[in-house]
Amino acid sequence: MEMNEAVVVEGLTKRYGALTALDGMSFCVGRGELFGLIGPDGAGKTTLFRLLTTLIDADGGRAAVDGFDIRKDYRLIRKRVGYMPGRFSLYPDLSVEENLAFFAALFGVSISDNYELIAPIYRQIEPFRTRRAGKLSGGMKQKLALCCALIHRPSVLFLDEPTTGVDAVSRGEFWEMLGQLKNRGISMLVSTPYMDEATRCDRVALCNEGRLLGVDTPQGIVSRFDAPLYALEGENMYGLLLETRKMPGVVACYPFGESHHLVGCEGFDPHRLVGELERMGFCGVSVRAVEPGIEDVFIKWMSHE
Amino acid sequence: MRILRFLLEKELRQFIRNPFLPKVAVVFPLMVMLVIPWVTTMDVRHINVAVVDHDRSSVSRRLIQKITASDYFTLRGVEEQYGIALERLEDGEVDAIVELPDGFEHSFLGGPAERVRISANGVNAVKGSLGMQYLLQVVNQTVLEWRGEYGVGTYSDPVEIQYRYNPTLNYRYYMIPALMIMLIIMLCGFLPALNMVGEKETGTIEQINVTPVSRLAFTLAKLIPFWIIGLGVLSLAMLLAWLIYGLVPEGSFGAIYLAAALFILTMSGIGVVAANYSSNMQQTMFVMFFFVMIFVLMSGLITPVESMPAWGQWITRFLPPCYFVEIMRGIYLKGASIGDLWSDYIALSLFALLFNGWAALSYRKQS
Structure with a gap:
């Protein structure tokens, strides 16, 4: 395994009874990279994190974190990774300051040793440092959790759905913070169910049901969408969806926010489609070409499985 | 560390x-x-006792007196017939019955041997067995005392009981x-x-x-x-x-x-x-x-x-x-x-x- 990769995953497999949570996943995270793991619930993201943070044992394949094997050198890995689980798991009955001091102590450092690393984040919650962690708001809890995961200056940081259940503004702020940490040379593996957050990462892996669909830069992934894509709008949206799916030349049609996204085949004529639909009695039908996003790629790859 | x-x-x-x-x-x-x-507490006190006295002698009177005086018993009545006392036991009013046969006192004065009968409700095993033991002690003590006083035999309790470490049990x-x-x-x-x-x-x-x-x-x-x-x-x-x-x-x-x-x-x-x-x-x-x-x-x-x-x-x-x-x-x-x-x-x-x-x-x- 290459020493210059922060995380190397090769054919990693984990089963829970009959369920295969992780099915031969392979990818690499480079040093200083902000790597996104994107997929819906049940894609195996949390299982992957628990494997890489040595909380569970793999059934197959191998992986290395910071150059250390997750099976053999788990003790060494625990010294050099930071983990922020999806669920808030600090001590709710200890204050902000006490939680931070406690986790620092477990790694044998003091808050002042690495204060400059966490300072930009910690300053935001410092006014509440005597407040019990359980009484903080969601956004502040998340910042505290990040501070606690960083206090020993880990070389690799694992963040399991850090932005789930957080408001849009705080989500933006949080990604800003991760960007700053990246500049400090910390390698990060972040999972998220939100496709729109993928653009914040250097590279992303799309995964579904324990398998990897593809790994690339966000732009690279989008550019792999090679079919014409249109947004379809009209009055009877549900009826439109059902009828359009039956039309010749339509590869796929799926709801996408306010409109439907429509994937056409080679030489697809949108004007003919509008004409057809209007003849069937649909009113106000409009079709316009749109740029594909990561979600479109995800849906396409998923249907190709 | x-x-x-x-x-x-x-x-x-x-x-x-x-x-x-x-x-x-x-x-x-x-x-x-x-x-x-x-x-x-496993100390059983206030056991309800009925006495069936066929004897009506100084011994039986002394026994009734002793039962009345003791903190361990509550005398619920002196009956004429065992049957009545048994009914009261069945009703739960009484925990134990002491039946003194006719000629009980006479038996110490050379008459034919008669025996006291004690019946106790065994549903509450602890209360039943302890009640039985207490009654037995009282009967024995009464007889011994009576014999001593009337000069029939000598007053001597053959057993002396001492509980070590917790003297009053x-x-x-x-x-x-x-x-x-x-x-x-x-x-x-x-x-x-x-x-x-x-x-x-x-x-x-x-x-x-x-x-x-x-x-x-x-x-x-x-x-x-x-x-x-x-x-x-x-x-x-x-x-x-x-x-x-x-x-x-x-x-x-x-x-x-x-x-x-x-x-x-x-x-x-x-x-x-x-x-x-x-x-x-x-x-x-x-x-x-x-x-x-x-x-x-x-x-x-x-x-x-x-x-x-x-x-x-x-x-x-x-x-x-x-x-x-x-x-x-x-x-x-x-x-x-x-x-x-x-x-x-x-x-x-x-x-x-x-x-x-x-x-x-x-x-x-x-x-």
């Missing part, structure tokens, strides 16, 4: 901040020591050391178990598991606080026993604390083991209830081990509280020393080592 200090500091903070636990640690011993010794003195043990079983068994499984439920254990903290340090941090709390609770209970019941240990305090230290460690170890094998509070609670119930009922806390069947006695050898019960009663009532009870101390030490070793090994940072 530096990490252990931080872990302990954290446990202590959490315990003190808990809105509930510090109160339990004080109120529980208070309740147990103030209330339970008064209500769990005060049931409370027997129970109080047992209650102290029960307190420790409950507090030091349940609290560490709930604390440990609580970390699983809040997910904080995961956060600990990704740190380099050793299993031993983390387990010790779960055991030591309850060791201190347990010794505190025991001290409070001993203070109450002295203040309220005037009961002070005959033996040395050092011997008691040494045994308690070993026993508390054993109980906390069992609690942590139970928590390590379960994933939520319910599972832990059920497992702990199972063991605590066996400990309380089978360790000689309430009923003596000697009265169990041989196989039951064999099982008790594997129950750590048995040895602690032996030690506590020995020191409290008999003034025994560590030297007298050395085998019990060794057994407790082995249990402490076994369960705490198991606790440290069964705590997995990886599943």
Whole structure:
């Protein structure tokens, strides 16, 4: 395994009874990279994190974190990774300051040793440092959790759905913070169910049901969408969806926010489609070409499985 | 060791901040020591007695007098016929019947031998058998006294009874050391178990598991606080026993604390083991209830081990509280020393080592 990769995953497999949570996943995270793991619930993201943070044992394949094997050198890995689980798991009955001091102590450092690393984040919650962690708001809890995961200056940081259940503004702020940490040379593996957050990462892996669909830069992934894509709008949206799916030349049609996204085949004529639909009695039908996003790629790859 | 200090500091903070636990640690011993010794008494008093007197002699009158005067009995009436008295027994008004046959007194003066008949309600076995014994004593005593006074035979009681270590057979003195043990079983068994499984439920254990903290340090941090709390609770209970019941240990305090230290460690170890094998509070609670119930009922806390069947006695050898019960009663009532009870101390030490070793090994940072 290459020493210059922060995380190397090769054919990693984990089963829970009959369920295969992780099915031969392979990818690499480079040093200083902000790597996104994107997929819906049940894609195996949390299982992957628990494997890489040595909380569970793999059934197959191998992986290395910071150059250390997750099976053999788990003790060494625990010294050099930071983990922020999806669920808030600090001590709710200890204050902000006490939680931070406690986790620092477990790694044998003091808050002042690495204060400059966490300072930009910690300053935001410092006014509440005597407040019990359980009484903080969601956004502040998340910042505290990040501070606690960083206090020993880990070389690799694992963040399991850090932005789930957080408001849009705080989500933006949080990604800003991760960007700053990246500049400090910390390698990060972040999972998220939100496709729109993928653009914040250097590279992303799309995964579904324990398998990897593809790994690339966000732009690279989008550019792999090679079919014409249109947004379809009209009055009877549900009826439109059902009828359009039956039309010749339509590869796929799926709801996408306010409109439907429509994937056409080679030489697809949108004007003919509008004409057809209007003849069937649909009113106000409009079709316009749109740029594909990561979600479109995800849906396409998923249907190709 | 530096990490252990931080872990302990954290446990202590959490315990003190808990809105509930510090109160339990004080109120529980208070309740147990103030209330339970008064209500769990095996002393049977005020047994309802009916006398069927066919004899109507000076002996029977003296017996009735004695029954009336005794604190142990309440005379519910003197009946003419056994049948009537039996009906009252069936109705539950009367616990025991003494039937004095016609010619009972005459039998001592050379008449044909007659025998007193005592019938007791055996539904409440303790009350029945004790009532029977008390009545037997009263009848014997009456006859002996009467014979002495009337010069028929000499007044001599062939048996002299003396209860050692608890001269008045005060049931409370027997129970109080047992209650102290029960307190420790409950507090030091349940609290560490709930604390440990609580970390699983809040997910904080995961956060600990990704740190380099050793299993031993983390387990010790779960055991030591309850060791201190347990010794505190025991001290409070001993203070109450002295203040309220005037009961002070005959033996040395050092011997008691040494045994308690070993026993508390054993109980906390069992609690942590139970928590390590379960994933939520319910599972832990059920497992702990199972063991605590066996400990309380089978360790000689309430009923003596000697009265169990041989196989039951064999099982008790594997129950750590048995040895602690032996030690506590020995020191409290008999003034025994560590030297007298050395085998019990060794057994407790082995249990402490076994369960705490198991606790440290069964705590997995990886599943």
